[in-house]
Amino acid sequence: MDINRRIAASVEKLAAELIALRRKLHEHPELAFEEHETAKAVAGFLEKLGIPFRKAVGKTGIVALIDGGKPGPTVGIRADMDALPINEQTGLPFASKVPGKMHACGHDVHTVIALGVAATLAGMKSELRGRVKLIFQPAEETLSGAQAMIADGALEDPKMDVVLGYHNWPAVEAGKVGYNTEAVMSSADAFDITLKGREGHGAHPHMGIDALAAGAYLVAQLQTIVSREVKPLSPAVLTVGEFHAGTARNIIAGAAQLKGIVRTMEAAVSAQIEAAMRRMLEGIKASMRVEYTLDWKRVAPALRNHKPTLERVLRAAREALGAENVVELPEASMGSEDFAWFAERVPAAHVRIGSKIAGLDTAIHRANYDCNEAAIPLGVRVMTRAVLELAEK
Numbered sequence: 182m183d184i185n186r187r188i189a190a191s192v193e194k195l196a197a198e199l200i201a202l203r204r205k206l207h208e209h210p211e212l213a214f215e216e217h218e219t220a221k222a223v224a225g226f227l228e229k230l231g232i233p234f235r236k237a238v239g240k241t242g243i244v245a246l247i248d249g250g251k252p253g254p255t256v257g258i259r260a261d262m263d264a265l266p267i268n269e270q271t272g273l274p275f276a277s278k279v280p281g282k283m284h285a286c287g288h289d290v291h292t293v294i295a296l297g298v299a300a301t302l303a304g305m306k307s308e309l310r311g312r313v314k315l316i317f318q319p320a321e322e323t324l325s326g327a328q329a330m331i332a333d334g335a336l337e338d339p340k341m342d343v344v345l346g347y348h349n350w351p352a353v354e355a356g357k358v359g360y361n362t363e364a365v366m367s368s369a370d371a372f373d374i375t376l377k378g379r380e381g382h383g384a385h386p387h388m389g390i391d392a393l394a395a396g397a398y399l400v401a402q403l404q405t406i407v408s409r410e411v412k413p414l415s416p417a418v419l420t421v422g423e424f425h426a427g428t429a430r431n432i433i434a435g436a437a438q439l440k441g442i443v444r445t446m447e448a449a450v451s452a453q454i455e456a457a458m459r460r461m462l463e464g465i466k467a468s469m470r471v472e473y474t475l476d477w478k479r480v481a482p483a484l485r486n487h488k489p490t491l492e493r494v495l496r497a498a499r500e501a502l503g504a505e506n507v508v509e510l511p512e513a514s515m516g517s518e519d520f521a522w523f524a525e526r527v528p529a530a531h532v533r534i535g536s537k538i539a540g541l542d543t544a545i546h547r548a549n550y551d552c553n554e555a556a557i558p559l560g561v562r563v564m565t566r567a568v569l570e571l572a573e574k
């Protein structure tokens with residue numbers, strides 16, 4: 182029997198169990214680094230299959246390994262497991278039983294897709310070349326789980342030659358897979374600025390150094406980085422979301438705090454914006470006499486596909502689903518995804534599994550979000566086929 186039909190047959194047998202497990206996870210959502218019960222469910226499923234795994238990688242993460250025993254590459258596949266602090270309002274029979282927590286990003290679905298891939302590959306182990314590393318990651322929503330797993334050795338022993346990521350996507354019809362050719366999701370940087378002046382009476386400005394006035398100029402200046410310095414064809418966002426200064430109408434503010442985010446599609450553009458921000462802070466210091474501190478945090482790099490890897494994944498997806506069901510997405514997203522930390526170190530491809538429910542007006546991270554469960558068997562089919570394609574050499 183040809184490989185796609187064998188995968189489809191395995192998925193057909195597994196689908197009911199995977200959907201039941203997804204509903205169980207959905208009822209018991211766990212937030213970042215609290216995924217103890219989810220990890221237990223994953224461990225139990227892997228144990229039944231006889232797949233060895235390592236627990237507590239990045240606190241609640243799990244890394245499993247299927248070794249075909251033949252020489253070949255190590256192919257990674259990563260699923261995230263965490264939920265969001267949202268009160269579910271779907272009215273589903275398997276809605277969250279935990280007030281204030283909800284799988285509103287469909288990571289319950291991602292977890293069972295990876296388990297389905299594990300089960301299908303376990304059944305084909307004798308033909309598998311190389312090894313398949315399954316990464317069950319905590320804390321994607323806080324963009325911190327991937328780094329925690331990497332710090333705990335998730336990239337080592339064995340090292341991966343390629344790694345695959347995926348996300349359910351309600352903008353794509355169920356039954357289809359979507360992709361971006363290169364840029365997928367933006368980087369996320371966070372900055373904290375403090376300006377320090379000198380307090381004084383509002384009636385005697387010459388006695389103080391006004392940090393509030395300096396902050397106001399700074400906010401305006403920062404807007405010119407994207408509009409006047411970054412190449413217009415390179416997407417970039419700089420948002421100052423917080424600005425705190427002053428305690429009373431007649432007191433010159435001695436300090437100001439500004440917090441914001443930067444999003445780009447290229448590491449070089451993030452670096453350019455950080456350098457420009459430092460230059461403007463030096464300028465404000467010279468022109469308005471304030472001292473400053475800048476804390477710049479790299480929260481997640483931009484997620485970009487490794488083109489040759491993506492091409493092989495798309496070939497596998499077209500073979501599994503038919504070319505008409507593999508669609509290029511109109512644009513990348515300025516949202517972020519911490520799979521990018523893996524993709525920064527290992528050639529990677531990331532695809533979207535269509536999860537639209539006809540007639541339901543929703544999006545991920547909304548209280549009424551529901552993921553089309555057809556994404557589960559389809560996700561297992563596509564990702565299994567992609568893993569086998571990449572394991573070929």
Ligand SMILES: [Zn+2]
Nearest residue numbers: 286322545546
């Ligand atoms: Zn999310």
Ligand SMILES: [Zn+2]
Nearest residue numbers: 286287288348
């Ligand atoms: Zn997500």
